Amino acid sequence: MGALRPPRPDLADMSAYDAREPSVDINLAANENPSNLPHELLATMAQRLPTFPFNRYPDPMASQLRAQIAEANGLDPANVLVGNGGDELIFDLMLAWGGPGRTLLNLPPTFAMYEIDARLTGTTIAEVPRREKDFTVDERAVFERLALGDIDIVMISHPNNPTGNIAPETFLIDVLKATDALVLVDEAYFEFSRHTMRPHMERHPNLVILRTFSKAFSLAGLRVGYLLAHEDVVMELTKVRQPYSVDRFSQWAAGLVFRERVVFESQIQELLRQRDVIEHGLSQIPGVKVFRSEANFVLFRVDRAAAVWRDLLHSHSILVRDLSRVPGLEDCLRVSIGSMAENSAFLKAMEHLMTERRASDMFGTTSRDELDSAVGESGPLD
Numbered sequence: 035m036g037a038l039r040p041p042r043p044d045l046a047d048m049s050a051y052d053a054r055e056p057s058v059d060i061n062l063a064a065n066e067n068p069s070n071l072p073h074e075l076l077a078t079m080a081q082r083l084p085t086f087p088f089n090r091y092p093d094p095m096a097s098q099l100r101a102q103i104a105e106a107n108g109l110d111p112a113n114v115l116v117g118n119g120g121d122e123l124i125f126d127l128m129l130a131w132g133g134p135g136r137t138l139l140n141l142p143p144t145f146a147m148y149e150i151d152a153r154l155t156g157t158t159i160a161e162v163p164r165r166e167k168d169f170t171v172d173e174r175a176v177f178e179r180l181a182l183g184d185i186d187i188v189m190i191s192h193p194n195n196p197t198g199n200i201a202p203e204t205f206l207i208d209v210l211k212a213t214d215a216l217v218l219v220d221e222a223y224f225e226f227s228r229h230t231m232r233p234h235m236e237r238h239p240n241l242v243i244l245r246t247f248s249k250a251f252s253l254a255g256l257r258v259g260y261l262l263a264h265e266d267v268v269m270e271l272t273k274v275r276q277p278y279s280v281d282r283f284s285q286w287a288a289g290l291v292f293r294e295r296v297v298f299e300s301q302i303q304e305l306l307r308q309r310d311v312i313e314h315g316l317s318q319i320p321g322v323k324v325f326r327s328e329a330n331f332v333l334f335r336v337d338r339a340a341a342v343w344r345d346l347l348h349s350h351s352i353l354v355r356d357l358s359r360v361p362g363l364e365d366c367l368r369v370s371i372g373s374m375a376e377n378s379a380f381l382k383a384m385e386h387l388m389t390e391r392r393a394s395d396m397f398g399t400t401s402r403d404e405l406d407s408a409v410g411e412s413g414p415l416d
């Protein structure tokens with residue numbers, strides 16, 4: 035009879051990140067670009083495939099892609115690190131600047147990976163919650179917390195996923211000045227918000243900027259992200275990172291996409307127009323509160339949100355992100371901006387199910403959603 039020694043005891047308090055997604059007609063849950071890569075790029079890839087050296091290990095530092103990204107940002111390649119999605123780089127940052135005896139300052143509700151990676155690496159978490167009414171940052175509380183002098187790393191999603199808002203640039207600059215902690219400004223939605231802290235890098239060696247190919251650039255399936263940072267930060271991160279985490283094909287494909295990135299411009303403009311359509315459409319539905327977004331998703335609040343989520347899924351085959359069990363996001367759902375057809379199907383479904391609900395509330399019948407209890411179904415984290 036074999037035996038199995040248990041893993042580290044703190045895993046008992048963690049659950050597996052279950053990325054399983056129900057298969058649906060319309061997936062608006064993960065903030066992806068609703069379109070696959072443009073045909074020209076797919077054709078270029080197809081042409082390259084037969085002679086692509088899949089048998090060879092990739093370049094550990096993704097030198098070509100790194101040089102392209104550096105040049106586009108007016109930086110040296112030593113200021114750039116490419117990762118297996120932004121998620122890997124967040125984990126690397128936590129490995130290098132967090133760890134036992136060290137402290138992350140987090141501003142929840144925000145991107146779930148910050149907290150997950152902190153827990154995985156034994157990093158202490160200090161929290162300054164965002165304001166309940168509009169998810170703005172409690173700036174005074176942040177500076178009071180930083181003044182204690184024990185914060186090693188700060189993570190700020192900008193725009194903030196899942197609430198969609200950005201903080202004033204003056205606040206971010208003041209944070210950089212107020213601490214010597216590493217400050218991650220996560221610009222995963224930079225292509226939509228158009229706001230970047232890049233101009234402040236030279237003056238603030240503690241600033242790290244994170245970007246990704248997963249959102250605007252239709253490459254969520256390949257897993258490529260990058261960060262911009264002081265060369266000393268990049269050097270420390272190369273000590274903790276997995277050397278071959280970004281595979282050869284992904285490096286090459288991301289390089290192609292990055293070189294041709296202007297082709298995404300009109301699509302991004304269209305997604306921003308569609309975001310207005312969703313924000314406006316949702317705000318016209320009685321009982322729905324919409325939060326203004328600078329990204330390619332919209333957060334909204336509605337009574338019995340978990341039931342709305344289930345109705346969208348089961349009656350309309352539409353998947354959005356259920357955040358209703360996240361502290362501070364009670365009764366909140368997040369919808370990613372999809373294609374025009376997907377968005378109008380979503381709005382129609384919302385109007386339909388909210389009208390149905392009003393009717394059943396009026397006649398005192400028990401609607402189906404009230405019979406359902408809140409269950410632990412959820413979508414992916416990003």
Ligand SMILES: *Cc1c(COP(=O)(O)O)cnc(C)c1O
Nearest residue numbers: 119120121145222246248259416
């Ligand atoms: C999506 C996302 C990322 C990174 O996603 P990857 O697919 O791992 O590149 C990072 N931060 C935030 C806030 C995100 O929403």
